[in-house]
Amino acid sequence: MEKTFNLVRREDGIAVLTIDVPGETMNTLRTEFGPEITEILAEIKADKSIKGLVLASGKKDCFVAGADISMLDACTSVEDAKALSQQGHIVFNELEAMSIPVVAAIDGVCLGGGLELALACHQRVCSQNGKTMMGVPEVQLGLLPGGGGTQRLPRLVGITTALDMMLTGKQIRPKQALKMGLVDDVVPESILLATAVEMALKGKRAPKKVNKSLVNKLLEGTPVGRNIIFDQAGKQVQKKTQGNYPAPAKIIDCVRQGMAKGKAKGLEVEASHFADLVMSTESAALRSIFFATTEMKKETGAGDVVPRKVNKAMVLGGGLMGGGIASVTTTKAKIPARVKDISEQGLSNALSYAYKLLDKGVKRRHMTPSARDNIMSLMTTTTEYKGIKDADIVVEAVFEDLKLKHQMVKDVERECGENTIFASNTSSLPISQIAEAAARPENVIGLHYFSPVEKMPLVEVIAHKKTSPETIATVVAFARKQGKTPIVVQDGAGFYVNRILALYMNEAAQLLLEGQSVEHLDKALVKFGFPVGPMTLLDEVGIDVGAKISPILEAELGERFKAPAAFDKLLSDDRKGRKNGKGFYLYGGKAKKKGKQVDESVYQVLGLKPGVNAEVSEVAQRCVVQMLNEAVRCLEEGIIASPRDGDIGAIFGIGFPPFLGGPFHYIDTLGAGVLVAKLEKYQAKHGNRFAPCDKLREMAETNQRFFD
Ligand SMILES: C[C@H](O)CC(=O)SCCNC(=O)CCNC(=O)[C@H](O)C(C)(C)COP(=O)(O)OP(=O)(O)OC[C@H]1O[C@@H](n2cnc3c(N)ncnc32)[C@H](O)[C@@H]1OP(=O)(O)O
Structure with missing residues (x-):
């Protein structure tokens, strides 16, 4: 049987423990690993030739994506869930108590229980890989970091920063992680392991002092100041959640109690709150959204049909919607987009829409100016049907006027190739009516975005009776590349959302x-x-x-x-x-x-x-x-094809309360x-x-x- 943990002893006295869950694309943590890892740690302790330990992953682009969410979902009682958290505490405490230096070498996603594992190590180094992201997203599942995160994170990066990470679930990029003291070094992927080994050889080191603002230093340094932070955070959370989500208040309580009464007490509180949350209806609903969206990522929208590759897109109309669609096509999908509008003004609006969004990234130092300019070069403009013969898909985002849309269908059929897809971003006109003007109605489909396009995660893909399965699959894949969650819906006034x-x-x-x-x-x-x-x-x-x-x-x-x-x-x-x-x-x-x-x-x-x-x-x-x-x-x-699609459509398209799991989950609850x-x-x-x-x-x- 293939093993999850593989221990290699190097000649320099450093042992490398690699995690690689067999048969899975991502490493996740499961209870059954507990005894295995305890045994390995005992073996390392007994081997006096081992001077240091490096923890790494055998998976590409993934250190550990957290505890296995299916395992949490399978818990049937508060006791079950509490035992999971407590078992994690035992293993992570053991790791932390090792007398030899333990270094985590992080490459790829390092989330939830994965980051908590890294926090139990004495030092952390991560790669510059674009996929390397660290965070504690449990709150998005209605949970809290139950592997010691509520205790170790504030002690490492400070209370304010830790609360921000835990209450938002935000993911941190390598550079920022270094700045905030979450990792001790950031290096190219090629020298990640060598750097971690070197760190282990140098022996245990105290974590770098975090550069806190003067206000944070003053507040975090005293019990009175800390209480101010917790009270403020509590008020903000109440305002934001309207009391509908129990996790944030419990996160604050874990940190509050842990800082006041010590780590051991904090861990006790953490396990207890974690267990209550695992069994809560809110978390069950939020987990159902995770399972639904993961499942949907694999669907083509048209069974076994293989989508055609989209190498070039055209967007008709440079307004708010057109500009947004062109922007996600170039920025997210990295597909060249040619925008056509009747006026130069419309075109310059579309360009400046995309530029402003990218430039925000440059200002926040998430992107270099040259990367911004490279992406902008994918977006070209025209007032005539020029340079579009080879467009694989045309997305129309002009006025809600059937005559105008009919004209565009005819123009596109005349100017583009036989297989070019005509996707309409109409929000109300039936697609079958738009397709009436088409000589090739199988290429006509609806692709309904929500405003603002770059922020709203949903698109409705609307097939009319004659839309071909290949067109559906191609548009679904195209929308997914734009970072959207597509649901395929049937034609009809107002579609679903x-x-x-x-x-x-x-x-x-x-x-x-x-x-x-x-x-x-x-x-x-x-x-x-x-x-x-x-x-x-x-x-x-x-x-x-x-x-x-x-x-x-x-x-x-x-x-x-x-x-x-x-x-x-x-x-x-x-x-x-x-x-x-x-x-x-x-x-x-x-x-x-x-x-x-x-x-x-x-x-x-x-x-x-x-x-x-x-x-x-x-x-x-x-x-x-x-x-x-x-x-x-x-x-x-x-x-809609299923209650699942109806739930995702309402949550991602309208903001139906996620803690209720969508209209269909809510009906089941009622x-x-x-x-x-x-x-x-x-x-x-x-x-x-x-x-x-x-x-x-x-x-x-x-x-x-x-x-x-
Ligand atoms: C005790 C602890 O504090 C509690 C926890 O750790 S709770 C878990 C916290 N972690 C998370 O919430 C992360 C959840 N995962 C994700 O957000 C995303 O999967 C990701 C950002 C890691 C990767 O996204 P992406 O590249 O699009 O891949 P995606 O298709 O979602 O996932 C790939 C596979 O990994 C699985 N996976 C990823 N994270 C998982 C997790 N935490 N549990 C179970 N399965 C997981 C997915 O189900 C999928 O499985 P499949 O290939 O069999 O369908």
Whole structure:
């Protein structure tokens, strides 16, 4: 049987212990390794010829990616989970207590339990490999670093920095890791092992003193100062999480107790909090997102079909969306993109959009100016169909005008090759209608990005009936190269994301008209777990945009999509939202100084007197049940292929609260029967727009769930 740990004794007295989990692409830590590694450490201790130990990985681009998340998922009790953490503590304590110097040689990802393993070593050196990243991302799984990280990290890099790393889960690049004292040296990959051996030969050294700011030095140096840090962090966390995520407060508690009562007590608290979190519904939901996205990375969107290679892309339209699409094509996918717009102004907007994003990286020293310029050279512009004959894919991001899109389909078929894919970034027009103008409809597909393109992780890939499987697979692979998570959805008004969002927004509008205030509505949905409330979102997206989409959805899908008529008054008052500085909130000069403020004149325009302010949970439920019901309808109609895709689409496209695992996981938590009862209660009071869909009724009657 292949072994996970391989010990090699070198002639210079240094032993190299290599971790290489057989049959896996990444090293992860599992409980069954405990006895094996304890035995090896005992063997090393007994061998007096060994003067130092280097810990390295046998995997390319991966030191250790953390504890095995499937193993955590398999825990059935708090006791199980606590034992996992405690076992890790025993092994890492043993490593730390070795009398010989132990050096971690880090190449590639070093995350979670992997970094905790490295922290238990006496010194750390990492490679300059672009894939080398260090961090404790447990918080993103609803967990905390349960392998001693909450105790060793603050002692190494300082409390403020450690809290920042643990509460955000951010990944640290080599240069920054050196600066903050997380590693002792950064070297080229080719001399990583030799450097680690040299460090071990020099013997144990105290970690370098971290350069802390004067304020941090003062605060971290005394119990009173430390309490100020913890209290502040607690307040910030509460504001950010709205109390929906239990992990951050527990992370702060581990550090607080560990710093006040010593490392041993800190580890005890860590194991106990870790165990509670492993068994929490929030972590289970967040882990389900990890499993779903990992699974989706392997899917082509069209079975066994092999995607065609995309060597060159063209983007039609240099606006906000077009500029963003061209930017992720060149920056992330490293594929040349030619942008066409009718005006020079549009083209210069697209170029400056991409340049500004890259230049941010240069200013933060993540990128050299020459790397920025090299990427910019991949982006070219034109006002005519020139230099595009060899484009493999054309992404159209022009106005929502069917005639214009038909013209573009014809232009592309005339100017480009037979296999060139025409992908439309429409957010509302059915793809089958766009494809009506095509001589080769098999090449036509929807590729719906969300704004801002560089930040929003989701894209909807929309196949109409004649789209070829090869086109689907090629577009899915292309979107993934751009750093996106694609879900393949079927053609239909609003596709999936905008369709479920529209009903939610309409309900918020109804509540406003019933007398709920703008800020109360936003507060209710933010408390529920959305990143922003519906009124803020409408201002951001554009009230005019919402008004354009609603009639299309109503015509295609029925009366439940009818937007409240009173909203026409907003458009007559030229209220479009942030883009024209006139919406539900105030924008511009004064508003900037005073912070976010409702534009009270909006109530007059709508003829309202706000101030009803119902229970926040009731307000949120009314909006959210609409979204849930419609999500199930989309599954029923085959718009989405699975509840998994529906969950990922809602979380990554709308910001549906991740701790609930997406609409379908949330329905399972509520129970279909409970949801149907809620919908029926609202239906009796507010009308048929709340009528539960057939699938939901059937699931309630037969007590079914979406997931096992
Ligand atoms: C006690 C401790 O404090 C608790 C912990 O350590 S909890 C775990 C903390 N670690 C993490 O959260 C990291 C999770 N992993 C990742 O974010 C990403 O996989 C990564 C950034 C490491 C690599 O991403 P990428 O290159 O796109 O590869 P990706 O497809 O995701 O993963 C490759 C394989 O490694 C597996 N993998 C990666 N990390 C894993 C983990 N921590 N547990 C289980 N499997 C893991 C994936 O499931 C996938 O398996 P497969 O090939 O059989 O499908």
